[in-house]
Amino acid sequence: MSIEWFKRVYVYTKPFILMILLQASYAVYGLVVKSALNKGLNHYSFSVYRNAYAALFLGPFAFFLERNVRPKMTTSIFLKIMLLGLLGPVIDQNLFFAGLDLTTTTFAMAMRNIVPAITFVMAWIFRYSCS
Numbered sequence: 001m002s003i004e005w006f007k008r009v010y011v012y013t014k015p016f017i018l019m020i021l022l023q024a025s026y027a028v029y030g031l032v033v034k035s036a037l038n039k040g041l042n043h044y045s046f047s048v049y050r051n052a053y054a055a056l057f058l059g060p061f062a063f064f065l066e067r068n069v070r071p072k073m074t075t076s077i078f079l080k081i082m083l084l085g086l087l088g089p090v091i092d093q094n095l096f097f098a099g100l101d102l103t104t105t106t107f108a109m110a111m112r113n114i115v116p117a118i119t120f121v122m123a124w125i126f127r128y129s130c131s
Helices: 003-038 043-065 076-100 107-125
Strands: none
Touching: 003 043, 003 076, 003 107, 043 076, 076 107
């Protein structure tokens, strides 16, 4: 077994290893959230903390790295961003945390993994194709 063989195996298996690590991190995240919810943390508060932490962590990167790329902030663009911000992460997280509070971690993580399949079925029903 040579170095080249290890490099080929690494390049071939890297996506699989990263996907396994991602799924493991989802499982750990579910367990941590379920533990916090069982100890009395409100799922609305947890959603606010999570979004605030993400904004504080990712905001400076977006500001400095995309300062010259982004278009001017008009009222129309601002309202679209606010609507997408409300519908996307806020409602999704609140529903996920409420479901996690009412069910088990295993069931909540299984439902989260089914989302791509449900999206595919809905696209098939509405005859939406990417091409």
